Amino acid sequence: MLRKISLTAASAVAVLGMVGAPEASAGAVVGTPAAVAQSVPSAARAADDLAPGPHHRVLDSLVGTWKATKTNYLLGTDGQPVVSRDMTVKVRWIAKTGGRFLEEKTEGTLGDITYFRLGVLGFSTIDRRYEWTTFDSVTPTAMTYRGAPVSGSPSVLSIPGEFTDPGVLGPDYRGKAIPMRTVITIRSKNKHTFDLYFTPPGQSERLVDRVVYTRKIK
Incomplete structure (x- = not known):
């Protein structure tokens, strides 16, 4: 039984390796030693493309x-934002994903209420883009962002998305799709910022939330 399973797995790898492989030369027959050998480099390249790489290392x-100090411009009154200075954020690579995704947990208060946020940040090696999704105790929907393809090792990540407004922009916008954008600026190993922008229909993009992260040094 174990040998049968191993053969099945090997066959699957061989098939995956042949996807996108160079066309076989004239006279080569699929399944011959030459054809199998030709598929091995493709399989290796596919494995490299799926593994965490330099764009993950940026994170x-x-x-x-x-x-974390959080400044929220939506919840304030008389033009004054709500500022929270008691937030603690813990960020780790999720080992069971093979180190592909970061988990962020934020706890503290926002105004006079308890605040919690769970975020997952990663880089899609297939789409060549950063992806960011959050779930919190204030917003009744997932906030999902998908960036444009990137190259190099950026220190500023601009990741756009869209959400259905539950009324945070006012009753006139409730139920409407609102473009949004998170900008992550890595200033150093001990400091970075997350800026959140909304673009209400018919209006210019505006900053609605900023979080400044300072590393806790033991």
Whole structure:
């Protein structure tokens, strides 16, 4: 039984390796030693493309325990934002995903209420883009962002998305699709910022939330 399973797995790898492989030369027959050997480099390249790489390493600076100061421009009154200075953020690579995704947990208060946020940040090696999704104790929907393809090792990540407004922009916008954008600026290994922008229909993009992270040094 074990040998049968191993053969099945090997066959699957061989098939995956042949997807996108160079066309077989004239006279080569699929299944011959030459054809199998030809598929091996493709399989290796596919494995490299799926594994965490340099774009994941850009996010290493975000790992750790942080003191966060959150400034929210939607919840304030008389033009004054709500500022929270008691937030603690813990960020780690999720080992069971093979180190492909970061988990962020934020706890503290926002105004006079208890605040919690769970975020997952990663880089899609297939789409060549950063992806960011959050779930919190204030917003009744997942906030999902998908960036444009990137290259190099950026220190500023601009990741757009869209959400259905539950009324945070006012009753006139309730139920409407609102474009949004998170900008992550990695300033150093000990400091970074998350800026959230909304673009209400018929209006210019505006900053609605800023979080400044400072590493807690033991």
